Amino acid sequence: MADLVTLTIDGKGISVPRGTTILHAAETAGIKIPHLCYCPGLKGTGACRICLVQIEKVKGLVVSCMRKVAPEMVVHTNTEEIREARRFVVELLLSRHSGLCLSCEKSGSCRLQQYAYELGIERPSFPVRDPGYPVDESNPFIVRNYNLCILCGRCIRVCRTQGSDILDFMKRGIETRVSTALDKPLQEAGCDFCGSCVGVCPTAALMEKNRRGKGREWEFTPLRSYCGYCGSACELYYNLKKDEIVRVTTEAPADYLCVRGRFGYGYLTSGARLTTPLVRRDGELVPAEWEEVLELTARRFRELRDKYGPRGVGGIVGALVSNEAAYAFQKFIRAALKSGNVDSGLRFSGLDLLRECDGVLGGPKGYASLEDIAAADVLLVIGDVWRRVPAVWGRIKRAADRGAKVVCLGLYAGRPTRVAQVWLRPVPGAEHLVLQQLAAAVLRQVGERRVRQRVAKFNAFKKELASAVAVPTGVGAEEIAKAAELWADRKAKGVVVLAVDGVTPETGRAALNLCLLTGRLKNALFLGHSLTNAQGIWRMGAVAETLPGLQTGPRVTARFARLWGATLPDIPGLTAKEMLAEDSPVRGLYVLGENPVASFPGCDRVAARLKKLEFLVVQDLFLTETAGMADVVLPLAATAETGGTCINVEGEVRQFREVLPAKTLAAWEVIGWLASKVRLDAGYGVLRQLKSEILTAAPGYGVKAGGTPRPAFLPVGDAVPEAGPDGSLRLVPLAARFGFYEGSWALHGGIRALCRFGGDCVGLAPEDAERLGLEEGTAVAVTTAYGRATAVVRIDSGLPPGVAAMPAFAAKTNTLLIPEAPNKPVAVEITKL
Amino acid sequence: MTSVAERAQEIVSNYKGKEGVLIHVLQDIQGEFGYLPEEAVRVVSEELGISLAEIYGVASFYSRFYFVPRGKTIVRVCRGTACHVRGSGRVLGKLEEGLGLKSGETSPDLKFTLETVNCVGCCALAPVVVVNEKPQTVLNPDKVIATLKRSGNGGQD
Ligand code: SF4
Ligand code: SF4
Ligand code: SF4
Ligand code: FES
Ligand code: FES
Numbered sequence: 001m002a003d004l005v006t007l008t009i010d011g012k013g014i015s016v017p018r019g020t021t022i023l024h025a026a027e028t029a030g031i032k033i034p035h036l037c038y039c040p041g042l043k044g045t046g047a048c049r050i051c052l053v054q055i056e057k058v059k060g061l062v063v064s065c066m067r068k069v070a071p072e073m074v075v076h077t078n079t080e081e082i083r084e085a086r087r088f089v090v091e092l093l094l095s096r097h098s099g100l101c102l103s104c105e106k107s108g109s110c111r112l113q114q115y116a117y118e119l120g121i122e123r124p125s126f127p128v129r130d131p132g133y134p135v136d137e138s139n140p141f142i143v144r145n146y147n148l149c150i151l152c153g154r155c156i157r158v159c160r161t162q163g164s165d166i167l168d169f170m171k172r173g174i175e176t177r178v179s180t181a182l183d184k185p186l187q188e189a190g191c192d193f194c195g196s197c198v199g200v201c202p203t204a205a206l207m208e209k210n211r212r213g214k215g216r217e218w219e220f221t222p223l224r225s226y227c228g229y230c231g232s233a234c235e236l237y238y239n240l241k242k243d244e245i246v247r248v249t250t251e252a253p254a255d256y257l258c259v260r261g262r263f264g265y266g267y268l269t270s271g272a273r274l275t276t277p278l279v280r281r282d283g284e285l286v287p288a289e290w291e292e293v294l295e296l297t298a299r300r301f302r303e304l305r306d307k308y309g310p311r312g313v314g315g316i317v318g319a320l321v322s323n324e325a326a327y328a329f330q331k332f333i334r335a336a337l338k339s340g341n342v343d344s345g346l347r348f349s350g351l352d353l354l355r356e357c358d359g360v361l362g363g364p365k366g367y368a369s370l371e372d373i374a375a376a377d378v379l380l381v382i383g384d385v386w387r388r389v390p391a392v393w394g395r396i397k398r399a400a401d402r403g404a405k406v407v408c409l410g411l412y413a414g415r416p417t418r419v420a421q422v423w424l425r426p427v428p429g430a431e432h433l434v435l436q437q438l439a440a441a442v443l444r445q446v447g448e449r450r451v452r453q454r455v456a457k458f459n460a461f462k463k464e465l466a467s468a469v470a471v472p473t474g475v476g477a478e479e480i481a482k483a484a485e486l487w488a489d490r491k492a493k494g495v496v497v498l499a500v501d502g503v504t505p506e507t508g509r510a511a512l513n514l515c516l517l518t519g520r521l522k523n524a525l526f527l528g529h530s531l532t533n534a535q536g537i538w539r540m541g542a543v544a545e546t547l548p549g550l551q552t553g554p555r556v557t558a559r560f561a562r563l564w565g566a567t568l569p570d571i572p573g574l575t576a577k578e579m580l581a582e583d584s585p586v587r588g589l590y591v592l593g594e595n596p597v598a599s600f601p602g603c604d605r606v607a608a609r610l611k612k613l614e615f616l617v618v619q620d621l622f623l624t625e626t627a628g629m630a631d632v633v634l635p636l637a638a639t640a641e642t643g644g645t646c647i648n649v650e651g652e653v654r655q656f657r658e659v660l661p662a663k664t665l666a667a668w669e670v671i672g673w674l675a676s677k678v679r680l681d682a683g684y685g686v687l688r689q690l691k692s693e694i695l696t697a698a699p700g701y702g703v704k705a706g707g708t709p710r711p712a713f714l715p716v717g718d719a720v721p722e723a724g725p726d727g728s729l730r731l732v733p734l735a736a737r738f739g740f741y742e743g744s745w746a747l748h749g750g751i752r753a754l755c756r757f758g759g760d761c762v763g764l765a766p767e768d769a770e771r772l773g774l775e776e777g778t779a780v781a782v783t784t785a786y787g788r789a790t791a792v793v794r795i796d797s798g799l800p801p802g803v804a805a806m807p808a809f810a811a812k813t814n815t816l817l818i819p820e821a822p823n824k825p826v827a828v829e830i831t832k833l
Numbered sequence: 834m835t836s837v838a839e840r841a842q843e844i845v846s847n848y849k850g851k852e853g854v855l856i857h858v859l860q861d862i863q864g865e866f867g868y869l870p871e872e873a874v875r876v877v878s879e880e881l882g883i884s885l886a887e888i889y890g891v892a893s894f895y896s897r898f899y900f901v902p903r904g905k906t907i908v909r910v911c912r913g914t915a916c917h918v919r920g921s922g923r924v925l926g927k928l929e930e931g932l933g934l935k936s937g938e939t940s941p942d943l944k945f946t947l948e949t950v951n952c953v954g955c956c957a958l959a960p961v962v963v964v965n966e967k968p969q970t971v972l973n974p975d976k977v978i979a980t981l982k983r984s985g986n987g988g989q990d
Contacts, residue, residue, distance in 0.1 A: 166884065167886050168886040168887050169894075170890055171893045172894045180886055180889075181874070181885035181888070189886075418882070
């Protein structure tokens with residue numbers, strides 16, 4: 001290839017692409033050049049000068065992490081002259097390094113120590129000056145000891161690339177050190193606690209607080225698995241010492257994990273985990289034997305089914321459990337209980353939208369991936385997706401650093417709006433209309449003819465656009481025009497980054513239409529979802545309408561009847577919404593890994609409905625609010641204990657590794673046991689068997705390539721946000737940093753510290769707070785047409801006036817929202833208590 | 834918006850759209866307030882799209898930027914070699930005592946800031962104290978203290 005450069009390094013001839021640095025080139029030939037300030041995945045700065053090499057016919061030594069290869073170059077990487085120069089670098093560093101390797105946590109994995117050893121430095125030749133900085137332990141996760149810092153700047157660069165950009169060098173000369181603005185503690189400086197800085201630090205200057213005293217790197221076993229918190233399911237390594245997770249690391253030092261992935265593993269070993277079954281006796285939940293509770297459960301389900309028919313029983317499963325658990329669960333409900341009433345909590349968090357998008361994109365192969373975001377030229381970021389799937393942020397930032405244009409749609413002033421060229425900030429509830437107006441403007445630029453040919457239902461689409469054009473949305477025409485110009489550039493790789501569970505269906509459909517409009521059908525829509533296995537749950541058939549593999553119809557049902565050796569109920573059965581309706585026929589319910597009493601919209605009504613059940617079984621990691629109401633509580637083993645798979649937001653099947661000893665039985669073991677008691681023999685109980693059954697039932701876990709030959713525009717509708725009187729407020733749920741994910745995992749995960757007010761806060765713009773005479777921390781009553789809750793005020797300058805934000809997923813928020821449309825803003829009153 | 838933020842906004846707007854203006858903006862802000870109020874720096878960060886950390890990094894690189902309010906009268910005691918051998922240590926001690934401030938501190942009423950500097954380049958005058966940019970020989974620190982205190986408004990000339 002013309003683009004290859006051939007050179008010689010230490011006598012080896014190698015060819016590398018033009019533009020490669022000498023350091024990289026050497027690496028490909030297996031020659032390791034020491035480096036401190038350079039970190040794979042980050043831009044080099046050439047600051048530390050330890051990577052010096054010699055190039056023949058070039059005077060002096062050159063910095064190999066910055067110098068690019070040239071044809072016929074002859075490089076030496078390890079001559080005595082080079083070693084002497086490197087020695088000098090290390091000796092200088094040691095002169096302000098007061099650390100004692102003997103007792104240092106990083107001993108054995110510290111680069112400074114390693115290079116001192118490799119260069120044969122026996123004692124420092126300069127007097128060692130102890131900088132005497134106080135060690136900062138004021139936050140829950142990261143210990144900062146800048147006495148051990150070698151000023152390589154990696155932390156600064158990684159924080160700039162994917163963190164909150166809060167670090168830099170302060171002062172100069174001998175006083176230089178890394179710090180935040182005004183030396184504020186991390187938690188006040190706006191740190192995300194992504195821990196990236198810890199990941200890249202070559203010394204012990206930045207360390208995980210939790211690992212202290214737990215041993216040295218060589219005592220740990222790194223096990224590769226995936227984070228189970230959000231839909232991204234990021235790859236990570238649990239570093240174990242015996243059966244304890246000591247720290248979490250990534251494949252490459254600068255790979256991104258958010259605080260939950262990096263530091264939130266505490267839930268796995270939390271003392272609050274359920275480990276034995278509980279049964280209600282005299283009104284109290286008391287521990288009991290498996291045999292006894294499963295016998296009871298099977299009997300009660302049988303009785304209820306006999307008494308009320310198959311529609312009298314049902315099951316609801318959460319989107320955080322594995323594919324295997326979900327598959328076994330739906331099979332149990334359908335084949336053993338012979339009821340069609342099986343559904344997922346996903347019903348309330350974007351199931352319909354997921355399904356619609358999946359249909360148009362022809363399956364996960366057509367979705368955009370995180371890498372598509374990073375590689376995009378134009379991004380349209382919709383809603384609070386970067387808070388729901390934090391991994392998105394690092395990719396948006398990387399794209400923006402590369403020069404990608406970013407358009408944001410949403411009301412919150414946050415990270416993405418800071419890097420955005422255009423920020424469309426509508427009044428709450430007008431998001432879809434802004435997208436329609438944007439589409440109208442784009443259509444004018446790309447011209448009708450081609451679109452009409454490519455995409456069906458064009459006329460209906462155009463009519464809807466016309467009716468949306470004049471509706472006031474709070475966004476100016478110039479802004480729309482600017483955004484349209486960017487999006488209409490069809491040569492630019494464009495990606496819509498959508499918060500599937502955080503927008504209204506109208507907004508989601510309008511976003512999809514924008515992709516169709518510009519012919520961006522493949523890998524142009526990122527379906528961000530807060531829950532790890534949102535994509536797997538419905539593919540496993542744990543939704544009312546479809547059997548595993550998204551299949552429906554009498555022939556499919558007959559096939560599954562044969563596969564499962566059972567007659568099957570009518571499909572669809574009742575949805576979660578219907579099961580929990582006031583007048584539903586359901587009397588006995590099995591809830592797996594879901595907490596409807598807190599996490600479903602209108603959850604107070606859900607609670608009232610559950611109280612009317614004759615029998616409720618809840619299986620979960622913790623004694624959740626819903627479990628607290630149950631007749632029988634079954635412990636659930638975590639995916640990090642049992643293994644299993646999930647399908648992430650990119651449509652990738654991720655295999656969880658068994659890293660910890662199981663605290664209890666795997667979900668499918670329990671379900672298998674239970675099934676045998678309801679007289680259905682089925683091979684659920686063994687993971688291997690179960691997996692092969694799933695692959696028969698739903699080849700490829702239902703992740704199919706497909707593609708619709710001629711896509712059609714989706715109807716968006718013309719719902720117009722109701723404008724309240726002046727000074728009135730709208731309540732919106734926001735997956736805000738102050739609430740992160742307020743599920744029981746986060747609560748027990750050791751990251752509770754970040755949720756300052758738990759799920760109990762209501763965010764207000766400073767202007768509104770002042771007008772209402774409210775201060776930070778004031779206790780208030782929050783009232784909507786749907787409910788009333790108490791909360792404390794949090795003043796948040798990221799919010800526009802007229803909006804009150806409460807953390808998504810928090811029980812209180814869910815009592816206040818419209819049960820049928822949880823992402824729709826609703827009029828709210830806020831009064832001092 | 835508070836007046837500090839408003840004023841900062843005005844200052845930044847003079848430079849809007851130009852490159853490499855950070856230092857000038859900070860200088861103007863310091864000229865306005867005598868130091869860099871955090872509130873003003875936040876405005877600069879927002880408006881110029883530069884992170885707070887980077888701004889403080891740049892500002893702390895130059896010793897002429899201040900992050901806390903400073904006294905009306907800045908008293909700087911030279912600690913250079915020439916002054917040292919001619920008794921600047923004693924001078925500093927006396928001034929600290931007389932003004933009730935440690936080196937680097939500002940009086941709560943914002944009248945005085947006491948600092949040390951390295952050689953101010955007029956060693957012939959040693960021991961030197963610089964009061965609001967004016968170097969003077971100090972043979973009798975008590976007299977200096979008395980003068981400083983007398984000129985009630987902080988010895989402005
Ligand atoms: S944890 Fe992340 S956000 Fe915080 S300082 Fe480190 S890199 Fe920056
Ligand atoms: S703290 Fe660590 S990563 Fe940051 S500059 Fe110092 S040594 Fe480098
Ligand atoms: S972004 Fe999501 S998957 Fe990745 S570490 Fe964070 S919570 Fe885990
Ligand atoms: S690694 Fe090349 S200069 Fe630091
Ligand atoms: S040493 Fe004080 S002025 Fe030179």
